[in-house]
Amino acid sequence: xxxxxxxxxxxxxxxxxxxxxxxxxxxxxxxxxxxxxxxxxxxxxxxxxxxxxxxxxxxxxxxxxxxxxxxxxxxxxxxxxxxxxxxxxxxxxxxxxxxxxxxxxxxxxxxxxxxxxxxxxxxxxxxxxxxxxxxxxxxxxxxxxxxxxxxxxxxxxxxxxxxxxxxxxxxxxxxxxxxxxxxxxxxxxxxxxxxxxxxxxxxxxxxxxxxxxxxxxxxxxxxxxxxxxxxxxxxxxxxxxxxxxxxxxxxxxxxxxxxxxxxxxxxxxxxxxxxxxxxxxxxxxxxxxxxxxxxxxxxxxxxxxxxxxxxxxxxxxxxxxxxxxxxxxxxxxxxxxxxxxxxxxxxxxxxxxxxxxxxxxxxxxxxxxxxxxxxxxxxxxxxxxxxxxxxxxxxxxxxxxxxxxxxxxxxxxxxxxxxxxxxxxxxxxxxxx
Amino acid sequence: xxxxxxxxxxxxxxxxxxxxxxxxxxxxxxxxxxxxxxxxxxxxxxxxxxxxxxxxxxxxxxxxxxxxxxxxxxxxxxxxxxxxxxxxxxxxxxxxxxxxxxxxxxxxxxxxxxxxxxxxxxxxxxxxxxxxxxxxxxxxxxxxxxxxxxxxxxxxxxxxxxxxxxxxxxxxxxxxxxxxxxxxxxxxxxxxxxxxxxxxxxxxxxxxxxxxxxxxxxxxxxxxxxxxxxxxxxxxxxxxxxxxxxxxxxxxxxxxxxxxxxxxxxxxxxxxxxxxx
Numbered sequence: 039x040x041x042x043x044x045x046x047x048x049x050x051x052x053x054x055x056x057x058x059x060x061x062x063x064x065x066x067x068x069x070x071x072x073x074x075x076x077x078x079x080x081x082x083x084x085x086x087x088x089x090x091x092x093x094x095x096x097x098x099x100x101x102x103x104x105x106x107x108x109x110x111x112x113x114x115x116x117x118x119x120x121x122x123x124x125x126x127x128x129x130x131x132x133x134x135x136x137x138x139x140x141x142x143x144x145x146x147x148x149x150x151x152x153x154x155x156x157x158x159x160x161x162x163x164x165x166x167x168x169x170x171x172x173x174x175x176x177x178x179x180x181x182x183x184x185x186x187x188x189x190x191x192x193x194x195x196x197x198x199x200x201x202x203x204x205x206x207x208x209x210x211x212x213x214x215x216x217x218x219x220x221x222x223x224x225x226x227x228x229x230x231x232x233x234x235x236x237x238x239x240x241x242x243x244x245x246x247x248x249x250x251x252x253x254x255x256x257x258x259x260x261x262x263x264x265x266x267x268x269x270x271x272x273x274x275x276x277x278x279x280x281x282x283x284x285x286x287x288x289x290x291x292x293x294x295x296x297x298x299x300x301x302x303x304x305x306x307x308x309x310x311x312x313x314x315x316x317x318x319x320x321x322x323x324x325x326x327x328x329x330x331x332x333x334x335x336x337x338x339x340x341x342x343x344x345x346x347x348x349x350x351x352x353x354x355x356x357x358x359x360x361x362x363x364x365x366x367x368x369x370x371x372x373x374x375x376x377x378x379x380x381x382x383x384x385x386x387x388x389x390x391x392x393x394x395x396x397x398x399x400x401x402x403x404x405x406x407x408x409x410x411x412x413x414x415x416x417x418x419x420x421x422x423x424x425x426x427x428x429x430x431x432x433x434x435x436x437x438x439x440x441x442x443x444x445x446x447x448x449x450x451x452x453x454x455x456x457x458x459x460x461x462x463x464x465x466x467x468x469x470x471x
Numbered sequence: 472x473x474x475x476x477x478x479x480x481x482x483x484x485x486x487x488x489x490x491x492x493x494x495x496x497x498x499x500x501x502x503x504x505x506x507x508x509x510x511x512x513x514x515x516x517x518x519x520x521x522x523x524x525x526x527x528x529x530x531x532x533x534x535x536x537x538x539x540x541x542x543x544x545x546x547x548x549x550x551x552x553x554x555x556x557x558x559x560x561x562x563x564x565x566x567x568x569x570x571x572x573x574x575x576x577x578x579x580x581x582x583x584x585x586x587x588x589x590x591x592x593x594x595x596x597x598x599x600x601x602x603x604x605x606x607x608x609x610x611x612x613x614x615x616x617x618x619x620x621x622x623x624x625x626x627x628x629x630x631x632x633x634x635x636x637x638x639x640x641x642x643x644x645x646x647x648x649x650x651x652x653x654x655x656x657x658x659x660x661x662x663x664x665x666x667x668x669x670x671x672x673x674x675x676x677x678x679x680x681x682x683x684x685x686x687x688x689x690x691x692x693x694x695x696x697x698x699x700x701x702x703x704x705x706x707x708x709x710x711x712x713x714x715x716x717x718x719x720x721x722x723x724x725x726x727x728x729x730x731x732x733x734x735x736x737x738x739x740x741x742x743x744x745x746x747x748x
Contacts, residue, residue, distance in 0.1 A: 099630060
């Protein structure tokens with residue numbers, strides 16, 4: 039295990055400076071950084087102060103059962119072999135690492151690669167962790183699957199896996215998101231899932247997750263809750279990260295093959311943070327690899343219309359874990375806003391909160407407008423229509439790459455394809471379809 | 472300090488009857504109405520009182536309590552405002568125990584230690600923090616203990632025999648038995664299920680046991696008080712309040728009286744059940 043010293047970490051120094059922006063944040067200025075960033079979570083499901091298991095007693099025994107079952111499954115070679123088989127022959131992994139040559143030339147700086155997780159079956163990275171979880175649910179003897187979804191990608195992935203494995207599936211989706219993601223709603227229904235529009239709150243992802251938890255409380259005996267991101271009560275943040283880490287593991291091998299060395303910079307969009315965690319995790323102990331998580335700035339982080347939990351939130355407890363949240367001074371949760379339904383969440387995975395406080399990963403943001411520009415540029419230059427989620431990551435790459443020398447290697451996670459978003463984008467561009 | 476909760480349950484035991492615990496959501500639909508309900512509860516037969524603290528994301532609550540919380544938040548409910556209600560109540564009633572039920576984030580935002588100090592000083596006797604299970608007890612237990620606040624824990628049908636001792640060891644005041652696997656205000660447990668469940672809990676604790684979730688009618692309340700030691704009624708009372716709001720969401724003139732009449736009917740049924748002293 040590598041011993042990492044503070045002086046190796048420019049990010050840590052940056053974070054210490056930024057620490058002044060939130061007075062209660064503890065910056066470990068005089069404490070050594072951990073020997074490894076890959077040891078979390080602890081036995082209580084904590085990454086530092088973040089994470090945990092903040093659920094009602096009715097769910098607690100089941101949460102502990104999921105933890106035990108996952109702990110056994112991940113050490114069972116036949117379980118992992120079945121998951122890998124599905125990734126290879128059903129999902130189409132490994133996904134390619136694509137050198138975006140025209141984009142690189144256009145930006146005139148660092149060399150930009152895309153990790154093409156939008157080519158996965160169902161069109162996003164979500165399927166990686168869904169297949170693992172549905173295999174686990176079967177192993178636990180659960181006969182009904184529920185899931186929450188924002189943009190619909192996790193809902194489609196879950197409905198797909200349930201069709202394949204012949205399990206009934208109910209997807210909770212905010213009524214607002216049902217409206218703006220009609221193609222995915224229809225897909226889920228074609229796949230045999232029941233889609234339940236949730237009308238409470240702002241009727242988006244947060245409310246869908248509340249409703250998922252409520253359904254689970256009422257149906258613990260036969261139901262497995264397939265969470266779509268690296269959030270929720272322990273063991274979900276760890277489990278979803280572990281499954282999504284296939285993204286970073288492949289990237290490492292592919293970059294070694296392409297360039298003979300590790301990348302210098304990883305960039306990924308963050309809603310709950312599963313695609314970013316999957317890309318980052320295998321590189322966390324590589325001191326030379328910098329990382330940027332891109333939150334949705336909506337109309338701008340200085341407005342009240344954004345989803346930048348790390349940039350503008352403070353720690354609190356929601357949906358089973360302690361993490362950075364958008365909340366008012368009384369601890370009431372605020373509605374997030376983003377043009378991307380998949381980033382429209384007022385929280386973030388607890389491991390990201392921890393990496394943020396340690397300064398290991400830099401968290402930045404991109405606005406709706408910047409994401410729309412990136413969406414169009416990528417379509418024209420690379421012939422790839424990105425989802426609005428990775429369009430946020432790309433917007434940051436567009437700012438970053440021109441400032442870096444040509445030998446710098448950037449990998450951006452193209453975590454989803456944009457088919458589902460063309461109606462939203464058309465509307466914003468004033469096009470009637 | 473000996474709590475009002477222990478004193479009240481001891482007194483009821485001596486009288487040979489169980490307790491009625493009605494629930495109201497703070498500031499639902501406005502501060503004056505919920506204050507009038509709180510003041511009126513003891514006279515209508517409440518033995519203990521549970522006050523819900525509104526939260527934007529109440530994951531254990533069904534639509535009825537969710538909407539009550541939304542009305543409360545719209546009317547400006549805060550944790551500080553809820554404590555102020557209890558302080559006002561305590562000017563006239565120093566005996567009826569008051570329990571706050573809510574979620575952790577507003578407490579965390581207020582500051583756990585400051586909250587426990589202020590709650591105790593305001594006359595709160597116990598806390599039910601739905602999303603802090605025994606595994607996370609150290610978040611709030613030290614401050615609650617230091618201020619003499621009981622931490623009332625939920626025990627669910629899913630809480631197995633191996634887990635019960637751990638949950639009960641972290642409980643003071645009384646045990647809140649969640650009668651169904653589900654959210655508030657949705658369905659009710661059968662008498663048979665409760666008659667089987669309560670002795671299972673009783674075998675592990677000497678604390679009084681209250682039954683909540685799905686207790687709606689005087690008959691169900693009487694049954695809960697007979698099988699256990701107390702009945703918590705929430706959604707049924709909120710439904711009555713909600714049915715007596717006008718188009719603008721304001722309480723109609725007789726809304727408070729209707730809810731208190733319902734509490735009276737529940738209390739009569741509970742008091743008619745004789746228990747061994």
